[in-house]
Amino acid sequence: MAIDTGLLTNIGFYVSIAIVFSVLALGFNLQWGYTGLFNAGIAGFFLVGAYVTAIAITPLSQPLIIGGVTVVPGHLGGYSLPFVVGALLAMVASGLTAALIAIPALRLRADYLAIATIAFAEILRIFAINLESTTGGTIGLPLIPPLIQYVPADPFLSAVTFVAIGGAILLALLLVLQFMVESPWGRVLRAIRDDEEATMALGKNAYRYKLQAFALGGAIMGLAGALFAVALLYIEPSGSFAPAVTFSVWVMVIVGGAGNNRGAILGAFLIYGMEWGSVQLKDLAPAQLRDTIFYIRIMIIGVLLILLILFRPEGVLRERKRALR
Amino acid sequence: MHADSILRVQDVQKAFGGIQAVDRCTLAVFPKSITGLIGPNGAGKSTLFNIVAGLYRPDGGEIWFNGARIDGLPPYEIVRLGLTKTWQIPHELRNLTVLENVVLAAKENSGEQLLNLFVRPRRVQRDEKQWRARAREILALTQLDGLANEHAKGLSGGQKKLLELARALMSDPAIVLLDEPVAGVNLTLAANLMDLIERLRQGGRTFFLIEHDMNVVMNRCDRVIVMHQGRKIAEGTPSAVKADPVVIESYLGG
Numbered sequence: 001m002a003i004d005t006g007l008l009t010n011i012g013f014y015v016s017i018a019i020v021f022s023v024l025a026l027g028f029n030l031q032w033g034y035t036g037l038f039n040a041g042i043a044g045f046f047l048v049g050a051y052v053t054a055i056a057i058t059p060l061s062q063p064l065i066i067g068g069v070t071v072v073p074g075h076l077g078g079y080s081l082p083f084v085v086g087a088l089l090a091m092v093a094s095g096l097t098a099a100l101i102a103i104p105a106l107r108l109r110a111d112y113l114a115i116a117t118i119a120f121a122e123i124l125r126i127f128a129i130n131l132e133s134t135t136g137g138t139i140g141l142p143l144i145p146p147l148i149q150y151v152p153a154d155p156f157l158s159a160v161t162f163v164a165i166g167g168a169i170l171l172a173l174l175l176v177l178q179f180m181v182e183s184p185w186g187r188v189l190r191a192i193r194d195d196e197e198a199t200m201a202l203g204k205n206a207y208r209y210k211l212q213a214f215a216l217g218g219a220i221m222g223l224a225g226a227l228f229a230v231a232l233l234y235i236e237p238s239g240s241f242a243p244a245v246t247f248s249v250w251v252m253v254i255v256g257g258a259g260n261n262r263g264a265i266l267g268a269f270l271i272y273g274m275e276w277g278s279v280q281l282k283d284l285a286p287a288q289l290r291d292t293i294f295y296i297r298i299m300i301i302g303v304l305l306i307l308l309i310l311f312r313p314e315g316v317l318r319e320r321k322r323a324l325r
Numbered sequence: 326m327h328a329d330s331i332l333r334v335q336d337v338q339k340a341f342g343g344i345q346a347v348d349r350c351t352l353a354v355f356p357k358s359i360t361g362l363i364g365p366n367g368a369g370k371s372t373l374f375n376i377v378a379g380l381y382r383p384d385g386g387e388i389w390f391n392g393a394r395i396d397g398l399p400p401y402e403i404v405r406l407g408l409t410k411t412w413q414i415p416h417e418l419r420n421l422t423v424l425e426n427v428v429l430a431a432k433e434n435s436g437e438q439l440l441n442l443f444v445r446p447r448r449v450q451r452d453e454k455q456w457r458a459r460a461r462e463i464l465a466l467t468q469l470d471g472l473a474n475e476h477a478k479g480l481s482g483g484q485k486k487l488l489e490l491a492r493a494l495m496s497d498p499a500i501v502l503l504d505e506p507v508a509g510v511n512l513t514l515a516a517n518l519m520d521l522i523e524r525l526r527q528g529g530r531t532f533f534l535i536e537h538d539m540n541v542v543m544n545r546c547d548r549v550i551v552m553h554q555g556r557k558i559a560e561g562t563p564s565a566v567k568a569d570p571v572v573i574e575s576y577l578g579g
Binding site for chain 1: 404417422424428430432435
């Protein structure tokens with residue numbers, strides 16, 4: 001094997017993380033794009049999924065103390081369960097968490113749902129940082145087993161494996177979601193998004209539908225967390241689950257097209273592509289730009305978002321009109 | 326109070342802040358009637374409709390529909406019992422098509438239950454097909470069939486009023502509360518709409534409607550109830566109400 005796999009591995013990594021963000025975007029699209037529920041705590045459900053999976057599938061981690069200083073605090077876990085079980089547990093945990101938050105919060109007006117969810121996500125992240133016995137604290141959870149362990153380690157093959165399995169999961173999720181949102185059930189969700197009161201006056205228990213959509217969206221974000229854990233093989237609470245993750249997913253769905261699942265995936269690949277691309281360009285950029293290229297990226301995203309909202313507010317792929325036979 | 330009424334409102338009250346919108350209001354609607362509800366702006370007519378339909382919770386009083394007490398029930402359960410209301414300002418579901426708006430109003434569509442999508446796919450398809458056919462019939466009845474696959478937000482004001490009626494009919498109601506059904510509708514269309522309501526009444530449905538157009542009230546209603554300051558101040562045949570001095574003073578004008 002004499003081919004240069006460095007760039008391909010890098011691209012594989014881009015596709016891997018874009019798949020994770022696509023799953024997040026699909027979850028948010030179900031909640032907001034179809035049902036109008038504005039979740040500002042996406043990172044929190046993502047976190048629950050990632051930690052539950054990591055704890056479920058990772059072998060036992062002993063605390064590492066050198067000279068009285070805790071280097072690795074160790075964490076809950078050591079169950080070494082297969083990834084499928086870890087991912088299912090992640091979905092159940094995130095889905096239940098979403099339902100628990102939604103039961104009181106969905107009775108509030110829309111803006112309060114956003115406040116409740118963003119606060120919840122930050123509380124979870126602070127717990128993850130401080131609850132060392134469970135989460136490993138700021139050190140996080142290392143040594144997460146990959147989907148397939150290659151001996152000797154082969155980064156290129158690992159990336160290909162993740163892209164293949166993660167891509168298959170993403171495709172399956174897309175098909176199931178399309179079936180659901182294009183059904184009579186999905187029609188009720190879209191009706192609630194347009195006018196909740198009118199939908200209730202047409203005989204629909206809006207609260208129940210909102211709860212279902214929010215919990216399912218949460219479960220999907222949990223699945224994204226599970227995929228993230230085995231894509232990176234290491235999770236830590238400070239960066240990966242910061243509010244910026246939530247904001248990125250908003251941008252992905254708005255850019256791609258709210259109420260369009262293919263649009264959400266396209267948005268994830270585009271927006272994460274800009275982030276990844278700016279990292280790649282760093283080495284090629286002139287020296288004086290090297291330190292600022294990340295900030296230029298954020299400025300470009302901001303300008304693009306403003307232009308998009310001005311000239312194509314429905315996103316790149318707009319929600320289609322359902323002409324019924 | 327007559328025992329044979331289909332809808333009975335008893336001492337219903339509702340205040341918003343310091344304003345007593347509905348003040349111990351008592352009235353009854355008889356089966357297979359077209360009953361008008363008139364009164365000056367702010368008399369509490371729309372508020373009363375919203376209370377009856379379950380959208381507002383009354384501060385006091387009782388509401389009986391077909392022998393069952395319905396005050397305090399959520400709106401979706403009241404619809405299931407056979408009482409539907411339309412909105413004064415159309416509440417069309419903007420990004421749904423006209424046909425989707427109407428199909429959505431069907432009461433028992435198995436595909437609206439998430440689990441059924443996966444465990445009873447054949448029944449879901451059968452139900453949906455049947456309700457779409459029924460919705461098309463209703464669209465033809467309300468002269469909206471040419472617009473079936475247009476977004477509801479593209480309709481004119483008058484067409485949105487028709488859509489309100491079409492959705493109400495889709496739930497197969499025993500009684501329909503119509504909040505200004507012909508306001509903003511051109512004269513020909515308004516006459517057609519009232520003809521349709523008359524035909525549906527002959528088919529056994531009851532209509533209770535708020536209307537400011539006195540031609541509609543006087544020529545189309547069997548009974549008229551007059552509200553003023555949250556209370557019923559008069560009721561009777563259109564001609565009797567028209568001649569009532571209390572009504573003339575508070576609403577119709579000298």
